[in-house]
Amino acid sequence: MTQLxxxxxAATTFPKPRSVIxxxxxxxxxxxxxxxxxxYDLSSEAQSLVEQTRGKIARFFGAPDPERVVFAANATDAxxxxxxxxxxxxxxxxxTTLEHNSVLRPLAHxxxxxxxxxxxxxxxxxxxxxxxxxxxAIRPNTRLVVVTQASNVMGTIQPIEAIGRRCSxxxxxxxxxxxxxxxxxxxxxxxxxxxxxxxxxxxxxCGPTGIGGLVVHPDVDIQPTRFGGTGVxxxxxxxxxxxxxxxxxxxxxxxxxxxxxxxxxxIGAEGVGSILARExxxxxxxxxxxxxxxxxRIFGEPEAADHVGLVTVTMKDKHPQDLADILDGxxxxxxRAGLHCAPLVHIAMGSYPDGGVRFxxxxxxxxxxxxxxxxxxxxxxxx
Amino acid sequence: MTDAGPSRPMSGHPNRKVREIDGRRIVxxxxxxxxxxxxxxxxxxxHLAEESGLPELNxxxxxxxxFMRDYYFYHGRAPMNRDLKSGLNMTxxxxxxxxxxxxxxxxxxxxxxxxxxxxxx
Numbered sequence: 001m002t003q004l005x006x007x008x009x010a011a012t013t014f015p016k017p018r019s020v021i022x023x024x025x026x027x028x029x030x031x032x033x034x035x036x037x038x039x040y041d042l043s044s045e046a047q048s049l050v051e052q053t054r055g056k057i058a059r060f061f062g063a064p065d066p067e068r069v070v071f072a073a074n075a076t077d078a079x080x081x082x083x084x085x086x087x088x089x090x091x092x093x094x095x096t097t098l099e100h101n102s103v104l105r106p107l108a109h110x111x112x113x114x115x116x117x118x119x120x121x122x123x124x125x126x127x128x129x130x131x132x133x134x135x136x137a138i139r140p141n142t143r144l145v146v147v148t149q150a151s152n153v154m155g156t157i158q159p160i161e162a163i164g165r166r167c168s169x170x171x172x173x174x175x176x177x178x179x180x181x182x183x184x185x186x187x188x189x190x191x192x193x194x195x196x197x198x199x200x201x202x203x204x205x206c207g208p209t210g211i212g213g214l215v216v217h218p219d220v221d222i223q224p225t226r227f228g229g230t231g232v233x234x235x236x237x238x239x240x241x242x243x244x245x246x247x248x249x250x251x252x253x254x255x256x257x258x259x260x261x262x263x264x265x266x267i268g269a270e271g272v273g274s275i276l277a278r279e280x281x282x283x284x285x286x287x288x289x290x291x292x293x294x295x296x297r298i299f300g301e302p303e304a305a306d307h308v309g310l311v312t313v314t315m316k317d318k319h320p321q322d323l324a325d326i327l328d329g330x331x332x333x334x335x336r337a338g339l340h341c342a343p344l345v346h347i348a349m350g351s352y353p354d355g356g357v358r359f360x361x362x363x364x365x366x367x368x369x370x371x372x373x374x375x376x377x378x379x380x381x382x383x
Numbered sequence: 384m385t386d387a388g389p390s391r392p393m394s395g396h397p398n399r400k401v402r403e404i405d406g407r408r409i410v411x412x413x414x415x416x417x418x419x420x421x422x423x424x425x426x427x428x429x430h431l432a433e434e435s436g437l438p439e440l441n442x443x444x445x446x447x448x449x450f451m452r453d454y455y456f457y458h459g460r461a462p463m464n465r466d467l468k469s470g471l472n473m474t475x476x477x478x479x480x481x482x483x484x485x486x487x488x489x490x491x492x493x494x495x496x497x498x499x500x501x502x503x504x
Contacts, residue, residue, distance in 0.1 A: 321499075322475075322485040329464030329475040382474045 004371045005333045009279075009362025010152055010180060010310045012202045012209060014383065016259075017363065020206055021119065024259040031258075034251055037231045046201075046254055053261040060264060061178075061197050061215050066177055068216040070247040071257060075179035076102035077200035078214035082175050083107065083146065085222035086196075091143040093118040093374035096129050097344040098151045098158070103177060104344065107146075122348065127154030127300040131162040138170045145174045149181035153345040154300045155283070155307040157185050161192040170287060173220050179203060183267050184276040184308050195220040201256060204275070206363065207263035211256025214247065240254045268371035273361065279309030282361040283369050286311050289374030295381045299349055299356060310360040312340075315381060320357045327357075331376035335336065335359050406428050414488070416498035420455060423495030424485060431493045436483040444493075447471060453495040461496050 006014050015021075021322050027049070033040075036047035054069040063069065072078040083106045087093060093110075095103055097120045110116045119135045134145060150157050160176055167174040173195035178187060182197075183204030189197060195214040201207030216222055227239040228249035240246060267275065284303035292294050295316040302311045315323055324337035339346050339355040346352040359373060398413040405426035410418040415431075417423060428448055432440050440448070450470050454462040467486075468475055475486060482489025487499060 110413045318479070319485045319488060321487050322479045324462050325486055326475040326479060380476060383480065 003291075003332070005331075005365075005372055007359045007361055007365065007369065007373060008334050008336045009360060009365070010203065010308075010360035011336050013204065013206055013362045015364065016208070016263075017206055020259060020262040020266055023262040024208065024255065027258045027262075028255045032254060033350070035254055037251070048160065049261065050252060050254070050257055053257050053264075055265045056261060057199075057213065057215060060182075061199070062190050062192075062286070063197070063215045063217065064190055065218050065243075068218065068243045070214045070216065070244045071211065071252055072198075072247075073210055073253070074202070074211050074212040075177060075198045075200035076100075076212075078200075078212050079103055079146075079175070079177060080106050081225065082196045082198060082216075082222060084110070084225045086144050086173060086175070086220070088143065089115050090141060091116045091146045092139045092141045093146065094112075094121065094134060094142055095119075096121045096123060096134075096148070097145040097348055098123050098127070098129065098154065098156075099146065099342065099344070100148065100152055100177065100179065101341040101343070102179070102180070103146050103148070120344070123151075123154070123345075125300075126304075127151055127156035127217050128306075129158050129163070131159055131166050134163050135166040137166075138172055142170070142172050145172055146177065148177040148179070149185060149187060150178075150308045151345065152180045152310070153312050153342050155180075155310040155312075156300065157181065157306045157308060160187060160194065164193035165193075180308055183263075184272060184279065186272055189215065189217055190194055196222070199287070199352065201260040201263060203364075204267070205260060205263045206266050207260035208256050209261050211253050216243065216247075224226050224249075249354045252353045270363075275358050276308065279361050279363075279365070281309075282365055282367065283307065283309035283311050283359075285367060285370045286359055286361075286373060289370070290377060292311070293378055293381050296377065299351075302303060302320075307358055310358055312356045312358045313377075314351055314354075314356045315377070318380070320355050321350075323357050327373075327376055331372070333373055333376055412498050414498055416492055417495045418497065420452070420495045420497060423452070427495065428493050431495075432482075435489060437489075437493075437495065438494075447478065447481065447490050448494040451491065451496060455494075455496055461491065461499060 029048045033042050034045050035050045047109050054066040057069045058066040079102045093116055121137050123129050147158055147163055149160050158337045164174050175196045178197055178199045178317045182199040195217050200212035224239050224246055226249045230240040230245035233240050255274040287303040297314050301311040320337040324335050325335040327335055336358045346355050400411050402409055409422045479485045
C-alpha cells in the first residue's frame with residue numbers, strides 16, 4: 001500500500017487542484033488584509049477580490065444581484081441563516097426526508113421552540129422527490145420549501161426546476177441546498193424560480209473548508225440572525241440592513257473567498273457537465289463491479305442518469321464502520337461510513353442505525369482507483 | 384459469566400447506564416461503551432465478551448485487548464487503523480472476524496475503550 005485512494009469527495013474534495021492551492025496562498029500572502037475595512041489601497045484591493053467572487057457566484061447560480069451573495073462558513077451555516085431568517089412565528093415549512101441534518105435540525109429546533117410546524121415529503125423507491133407531493137404538502141401558512149439538489153446518500157439529483165415552478169405558483173419561497181451538487185449540476189435561480197441557494201465551497205467547487213454562502217433572490221427577504229461589525233454605517237447601533245452586509249457580521253474569510261474564487265475558475269475551465277459525466281462514470285463502474293458481489297446491497301440506482309457520482313452500500317454481516325476501517329487499514333481506501341448526517345434516508349432504506357458505506361469519487365479519482373475498491377470489497381466479502 | 388446487576392439509567396444522563404459487574408459500578412453509554420476506561424478489569428472484559436457471544440477469550444483476544452488498552456493509555460486516544468494493523472501484526476479483516484461485534488463494537492468495547500466520536504451514529 002503506497003498511496004491513499006480517496007473516495008470521500010462527497011464529504012470534501014481531496015486533494016484540491018494544485019492551481020487552487022497555489023493561487024490561494026500566493027494571493028493571500030500578497031493581499032491578505034481586512035477587506036473593505038481600511039482606506040489604504042491594499043484593503044480596497046482585497047475588497048475587490050471579495051466583490052469579484054460575489055459576481056462569479058451570482059453568475060454561477062443564475063442570480064440577478066451579486067450584492068445578494070452572502071458569504072458564510074459552509075452550507076450548514078448558510079441554511080441556518082436562510083431558514084431562521086425567513087420563517088416567522090406560526091409559519092409552516094415543507095421539506096423532505098432526503099435532507100441532511102443541516103436542514104432537519106434547524107427545522108426541529110424551530111418546531112421545538114414553538115415557532116413553526118413542518119412536514120417532510122418522502123422520497124420514492126429510487127430516491128427522488130415528486131414535485132406533486134411538494135405541492136400537495138403546501139398549506140396556506142407555508143412560507144418556505146427546503147429541498148436538497150442532490151442527496152448525499154442516494155446521489156439522486158432532484159427536479160428542482162419543477163419544484164421551483166410549483167413553489168412559484170403557490171407563492172412560496174424555495175430554498176435549495178446545493179452542498180452535494182454545486183460544481184456538478186447546473187442551477188438557474190432566476191429561470192427555475194429559486195428563492196435562495198445555500199452552497200459550500202469545499203466540495204465540488206474545489207475550494208477550501210470554511211467557506212460557503214447563501215445566494216438570495218431579490219424577491220426574498222431574510223431577517224438577520226446575527227449582528228456586528230460590517231465595515232459600513234458604523235455610527236448606528238442597528239445592524240446594517242442592506243445586502244450583503246445584512247447577513248454578514250465580522251471580518252470575512254478572505255482566504256476562503258480567494259480559494260473559492262479560484263475553485264470556480266477551475267470548475268469553469270473543466271466544465272460542470274464534463275466533471276459530472278466523469279464522476280458519474282466512475283460511480284457506474286463501481287456499481288457494476290459491486291453488483292457482482294452477492295453480500296453487497298447498493299442503495300438505489302447510482303449508475304442511472306440524474307445521479308451525482310456516489311454509491312452507498314451495505315455488506316451483509318459487516319458493520320459499516322468496521323467495513324470502512326478495513327478498507328482504510330488493509331487496502332488504503334478512504335470512504336465514509338455511518339448515517340452521513342441524513343438519518344431519515346437510512347431509516348427509509350432500512351439501514352438505520354448503523355448506516356452504510358459511501359464511496360464518492362472526485363476530480364482526481366481514476367478507473368484504477370475504482371478497480372481497487374471493487375477488488376477490496378470482493379476480498380472482504382470472501383474473507 | 385461474572386455477576387452483573389441490573390442496568391439502571393443514570394440520573395441526569397438519560398443516555399448513560401450504570402451496571403454492576405464483578406462488584407464494580409460501571410457507567411456505560413447508550414451503545415454499551417464504558418465511559419471510564421480505568422473502571423475496566425479482566426473480569427469485566429470476560430463479562431462483556433460473553434454478553435457479545437464470545438464465551439471464552441483466547442490468547443489472541445487478550446493480545447488485542449491489551450494492545451488497545453496500552454495504546455489508549457500511552458497516547459490518550461484509541462489506535463488508528465494503521466496502528467492496529469502494525470501493532471497487532473494482523474489484518475483488520477482478521478481482527479474484525481475475531482470478535483463477534485467486530486472491531487469497534489466488539490474488540491474496542493470489550494477492551495473498555497470509550498465510544499468513538501464519529502458520525503456513525
